[in-house]
Amino acid sequence: MIVLEIKRSKLGKLRRLDPEYYNPELLRLEKSLEGALSLGDFVDIRVGRTMNSDIKKGEFHYIKTGDFKEGGVDLGQCFRADNINGVDLKVSDIVITRKGSVGNAWLVNVQGGGALISSEVFRLRAIEDALIDSSYLAAYLESFYGQAQILRLQSGMSIMSISQADLRNVKVVFVGNKDEIAREYKLASDLLVESDKLNKLAEELFNDSVLFEKGGSNLRSGFKVGISEIKKNDNFDAQFFIIRSAIKNVVLLNEISEICSGTEVGVTNYQDGGVQFMRVGNITKCGFINKSQQYISKQLFQELKERYQPKQNEVLLTKDGTPGVAMVVTGDIDAIISGGIVRLKVGSSNISPYYIALSLSSKYGQEQIRALVGGSNIKHLKIKDIGRIKIPILSIEIMEEIAKLVQKSIKLRKRGLRLKKEVIKNIRI
Template sequence: MIISEIRYDQYEEAKRLDAEYYLPEYIEVENLLKNLRLKLTLLEEVTNFIKKGIFYILAEEYKKEGIPFIRVSNIRPILLDYRDLVFISEEKNKKEKKTSLTAGDIVISKSGTLGNVSIIPPDMPICNISQDVIGISVKKKEINPYYLALFLNSPYGQTQLLRGKSQAVQGHLTLEFVRKIKVPLPSYDFQQTIESIVKEAYQKRNEANTKYKEAKKLLNRILGLEELRITKPKTFEVKFNDVEPILRFDAEHYQPKYRQVKEFLRRSRYQVKRLREVIEISNKKTDPSQEPTKYFNYIELANINPSTGEIEEYSQIIGHKAPSRARMVVKSGDVLVASLSGSLDNVGLIPIELDGAIASTGFFVIRSKNFLSEFLFLLFRTDLIKLQLEEKTAGAIMSAVPKTTFGDILIPLVPIEKQNPIANLINESFKLHKEARELLNKAKKEVEDFIEKGS
């Protein structure tokens, strides 16, 4: 049991009766900030406005190009994720100009993955936001937005944000609370240093994304994927003799796009084999609870960035507290393929520092002497493979690819000499992403050290 004691004047200030609001870690950060030998300001004092985004917008209003429209799924710590980024028209943005933001402004997820904070990058001069996003227009002459984004992503900013979660069933951040977040103000030079580090990280991430796109484009050309035509008819028919062998009666299983993928593979310029014939599907497992005092590196589905395939973070778990799904033993160079239908984009590559780690049983673990790991990683991120996986998913509540049918996936045997340039580009992309992460961690640590030295 955790017990916190508070003074009546603390309640008077917050007007909150929920016990969680007074958890010891929240009180500790509150006291630390109050006792800083540094100038402290409220967030509302260094911003032009703090407001939530467009209240009502239909998905039909999204465009393929125009003004970027930031949703919760795009907000990750410090830098935006452009995966699934949608756009709105200039007319819609003018109509909703009150929630329009510019480069250097800040966005916070007010629900869902609550408290994620990103900065609008310099190459996004204007954007707008959804109603589940809090937009902050920063007074850039009073505080450096890059420093502010780093502070809000630090334990001292995050603790305040998480503390502000409303008491509703599905908690969310309120504007009133966010406006009162306390922010320490360092020197101008220190804030500029943080900006320089973040911008360097952003540049490296852009270079990494360019390398990834080059690899993807090269793979598409090698496989001839530009010739893969996926149609989406409103109706379709299947013959009974197609249904009888597998006894699947769900219409989704027989969508024409799955047949189109198979027909494309039959015409492939390369030999095509079933996955189990050319790829090892590892079944090596361990039970961490048998070593109750040992710590294990543990990789879950959520640890893989679906945009880049990077394993951005992982947990350290002690054997006796390991979840039952923490079983799969992985080694450097293995490819992780998510089996759950909603996570098929979560394909990752095990780096050398995670050799011997434990992965969730929600992954298939594969390796092969016929494929370079980086090539195999990218191949499984193409529609050519994802659509085959999607076709094989089964189950009503938690739809997933069964182990019994995973090995039936069809794989084109591309010669190693054609895999090499793709593998090199993926390696370069991962290297640059890692450097970008290290820079962001460096900036974050400098902000944390600054606060701790001022306490």
């Protein structure tokens, strides 16, 4: 155990008592950055506002800390709000989380222009006439130098946060290859935007095809839904009932895939390195993320891999905690899945795992899952209920087109994330 002794005289005016503030490595970094410009010298920093928001109402996306994903913000899951004295965004602004998971940064793109931010988030906008490239600044804030300073300046007990004044004091260094870093970071951001566009195209093609196949388009003129149906489905969303009524040809998930549950290894088998133990928080519809990652020994992996290792072209689906998150395994993964995840081993040659994952992530799939979820404290799906989820069967051509769009979206996203990490790593002082 390492013990740091700090004299009272060294506490200064802040009287900070949290150990991280006096981390020797962070103190050395602070000293090395003396004389550098502060973020507040050339950037206007605003805190967002707490506003009434609703997932189905409002003209603008309303960004909170929970909307941040690896590589940016998931606008598709944002609540909506009306711009009544809200703090709005423009292209090339930078958004950074101030509360909860502090320090996540996003360079605002065309899709995010006009969005609003909550009180959990800061907006950074270059002061007029300030010669600063927002792409470089976003990369710097995500680099070791930006994140280390934010880590030291954040405070709190159960929920961490950073103050506006402290963020202004973050030191910024402009390295010699800053223009190259800005270009590469912008390219990475553009790849991620293109990935999101392709995934949205796939979702739109799915919804439109479901509505127009088998005469579903006739429902656009109107239809009736009984109160009992609304109560049964706990849903008042017209689009859900339109899609559900339009679908004439479906298969159950257990008819086209083998559903294999994960396992629990126990915390005593966790270790600092080794083979990944995938938990619910590591699964997103965009792929695997290294978040609060746990590891097990290679020996234990060898014992468990036959039953619990994710294989190429399988679909991973979360069933506990946050049920209904689906991702495609693009290649065999040296990992073991936890009990909160199931593997869907797709058996039909006519139905791509990419199409199944998109169907599960769609409004139609998510509403089915929501209706099947049980549990008062921790939400969960039973294996038998997962098998009852209905997958719409469209024409082979349409399903293949949807699968190709999803597959291309995933490839672009991987390229964008890989490039972004390389760029951030190349910032050296």
